[in-house]
Amino acid sequence: MLSAWSLVRALRKAHAYRGAKPVDEGLRGYRAYEPPLRPRAFLDLTMWDVVYRVCPTRRDLWLRRREGVQLEPSDAMRRGAAIHRAFHETSRAVARAILSGVDPWDAYEAGARLCSRMCREDPYVRRVCRGFSFLWSSIALELGSPVAVTEMVVDGSPLGMSRYLRVDALFEGSVVVELKYGGFRRDYAVAVAGYAMALESFLEIPIDFGLVITVNGDGSSVRVYPIYIDDALRQEFIELRDEAIDTLLSDVEPPRPPSCPPTCPFRRACLGA
Numbered sequence: 001m002l003s004a005w006s007l008v009r010a011l012r013k014a015h016a017y018r019g020a021k022p023v024d025e026g027l028r029g030y031r032a033y034e035p036p037l038r039p040r041a042f043l044d045l046t047m048w049d050v051v052y053r054v055c056p057t058r059r060d061l062w063l064r065r066r067e068g069v070q071l072e073p074s075d076a077m078r079r080g081a082a083i084h085r086a087f088h089e090t091s092r093a094v095a096r097a098i099l100s101g102v103d104p105w106d107a108y109e110a111g112a113r114l115c116s117r118m119c120r121e122d123p124y125v126r127r128v129c130r131g132f133s134f135l136w137s138s139i140a141l142e143l144g145s146p147v148a149v150t151e152m153v154v155d156g157s158p159l160g161m162s163r164y165l166r167v168d169a170l171f172e173g174s175v176v177v178e179l180k181y182g183g184f185r186r187d188y189a190v191a192v193a194g195y196a197m198a199l200e201s202f203l204e205i206p207i208d209f210g211l212v213i214t215v216n217g218d219g220s221s222v223r224v225y226p227i228y229i230d231d232a233l234r235q236e237f238i239e240l241r242d243e244a245i246d247t248l249l250s251d252v253e254p255p256r257p258p259s260c261p262p263t264c265p266f267r268r269a270c271l272g273a
């Protein structure tokens, strides 16, 4: 069960790395006005454009941004969107209940009732939704108040990113949270670095830690991965951003790769399949 304690325990692990590998100040988002952070072009990139590539040649990025092709969401993408909505809405419901004076367990009930209404169609998402309600109320119980901002909008334009980047959550203590459906992947940690650098440029404070929260296929397991946002993750994000900019500025259409992932949401547009 996801709880305030499981998040604190995860963060302790990330803290252990900071002393050994401090972040290079030149890779902080508030240094976006100089290389290597200063982008070659300002193209309003989303995190999808930069990090969550589905096509090995970046043809997906080209199709979406240069040709205006709409992706066709898969079932997994739809369920991921429902899980994000549950995360955000339960956070608001529990915060509202706490601020109106009820105790955290009654606030949990308020969140759980919302889940029953909102996720009527999908029992898996409903179970995850109740887990989020428990998370928010347990954080409030431990710390005395709701402490997370969910779906925070951040201006990423100094880094060449969108002015409306949406961070899944920012916990007190400046911890960036990325929520994902499925197993852990390294690009989730790179996205956390990208959001942290955008926040650094926006808030002008250092951000060193993040959490990736993954929800597995049937909603039965929620795991937390601590992320120390070190130089390697920051550089990886900058390289991917530069590659995305180069792809979009080039007049050469990226070729099809030798094989396409079966889950690519551009298969119909690209392969007619």
Ligand code: SF4
Pocket: 054, 055, 056, 057, 059, 060, 255, 256, 257, 259, 260, 261, 264, 265, 266, 267, 270, 271
């Ligand atoms: S269908 Fe294949 S070539 Fe087209 S975007 Fe997807 S992976 Fe790339």
